[in-house]
Amino acid sequence: MKISILYSSKTGKTERVAKLIEEGVKRSGNIEVKTMNLDAVDKKFLQESEGIIFGTPTYYANISWEMKKWIDESSEFNLEGKLGAAFSxxxxxxxxxxxALLTILNHLMVKGMLVYSGGVAFGKPKTHLGYVHINEIQENEDENARIFGERIANKVKQIF
Known part of the structure; x- marks a missing residue:
């Protein structure tokens, strides 16, 4: 099984969180994971992935223009039936x-993806729509990102 983590990042903050989520995916075991900036996507790996996690910085309550552009131009990929998740x-x-998370999730549903937030049933961190990493709050945030990645990986294994 494979999970792709796609992100856009100008300052490095979103890239850092993507790598923390990757650590969480790896904790789940038996899943190959690749973290990729939108300008360097491994197309073969992405197409073979059962799960895709999308990450964006939040700009004026919206996704980055790079993420929007990638989503708009991603018609070469068949994402239907894959598990999709988002973080910001x-x-x-x-x-x-x-x-911003709702914007990504809307696009994923249009592309026929199954969406999963990580949920609140497991306790903290409670991820209603997806994971949000607040840069001004550092306590437990790194571990929360890892937990989110692990939850998505476990759901991919459960479904596929």
Whole structure:
């Protein structure tokens, strides 16, 4: 099984969180994972992935223009039936990350993906729509990112 983690990052914050999520996926075991910036996507690996996690910085309560452009131009990939999840980074808790996550999830559903947030049933971190990493809060945030990755990997194994 394979999981791709796709992200856009200008300052390195979203890239850092993507790598933490990758660590969590690896903790689940028996899943090959690759973390890729949108400008360097391994097309073969992505197409073979059962799960894809999308990550974006939050800009004015929205996704990055790079993520929007990639989604708009990704018609060469058949994403139907794959498990999709999303995470975002923001500078403050009121930065609009929930709207950015909903934007990604809407696009994933249009592409026929199954979407999974990681849920609240497992306790903390509670991920209603996906994982949000608030840059001004550091306590437990790194571990929360790993837990999110592990939850997505476990769901991929459960479904596929």
């Amino acid at each position: 980074t923001a500078n403050s808790i009121a930065g609009g990350s929930d709207i």
